[in-house]
Amino acid sequence: MDLAALYEVETRVLNQAVKRSIKRFPPDxxxxxxxxxxxxxxxxxxTTYPSGNPSSQIVTMxxxxxxxxxxxxxxxxxxxxxxxxxxxxxxxxxxxxxxxxRAFVAIRRLALQQMDVQEQLQEIKERIDEHDAQLNHIxxxxxxxxxxxxxxxxxxxxxx
Numbered sequence: 001m002d003l004a005a006l007y008e009v010e011t012r013v014l015n016q017a018v019k020r021s022i023k024r025f026p027p028d029x030x031x032x033x034x035x036x037x038x039x040x041x042x043x044x045x046x047t048t049y050p051s052g053n054p055s056s057q058i059v060t061m062x063x064x065x066x067x068x069x070x071x072x073x074x075x076x077x078x079x080x081x082x083x084x085x086x087x088x089x090x091x092x093x094x095x096x097x098x099x100x101x102r103a104f105v106a107i108r109r110l111a112l113q114q115m116d117v118q119e120q121l122q123e124i125k126e127r128i129d130e131h132d133a134q135l136n137h138i139x140x141x142x143x144x145x146x147x148x149x150x151x152x153x154x155x156x157x158x159x160x
Contacts (some may be wrong), residue, residue: 003084007093017087018074024087029080033072133138 004011033041062074076084087098 001073003081004158007084007088007096008090009088009093014084014088015074018084021087023081023099024083028077029083032074035072038072077160 001011004014007014009017017029039084082097082100085100086095
C-alpha cells in the first residue's frame with residue numbers, strides 16, 4: 001500500500017506487476033507478512049524519537065477495512081523496492097529507476113577510481129622500496145669510500 005502510494009500507482013497495479021514478475025523477487029527482496037506480524041504492525045502507532053535519527057521511528061499503517069485478514073501484505077527489502085521501480089510504469093517509478101541506475105554507475109566509477117588509487121599507491125610503494133635499496137647501495141659505497149680514505153690516511157700517517 002505504502003509503496004504503491006510512493007510510486008503513484010494503485011495497490012492492485014503494484015500487486016499485479018509483482019505477480020507478473022515474481023521471478024524478480026526472491027525471498028531476500030520480498031516476503032509476505034504472517035497474520036501475527038500484520039496484526040502487531042497494524043496495531044502500533046507512529047512514534048518519532050527526539051534524536052531526529054530516521055532509524056528511531058516506528059513506521060506503521062492503519063489496517064484498511066477491506067484488508068482485515070483477507071490478504072496479508074508483502075514487505076519489500078531495499079533491493080525489492082529498487083526492483084519495483086524497474087517493473088512499474090508510473091513516472092515516479094521510472095524516475096526512481098533512472099536515479100538508481102545513475103547511482104549504480106556513479107558508485108562503480110568511484111570504485112574503479114579507488115582501485116586506480118590503490119594501484120598508484122602500490123606503484124609508489126614499489127618505487128620507494130627501489131629507492132630505499134638504491135640509497136642503501138649509495139650509503140654502503142660512501143661508507144666504503146670513507147673507510148678507504150681513513151685507511152689511506154692511516155697509511156700516510158704511519159711512522160716510518
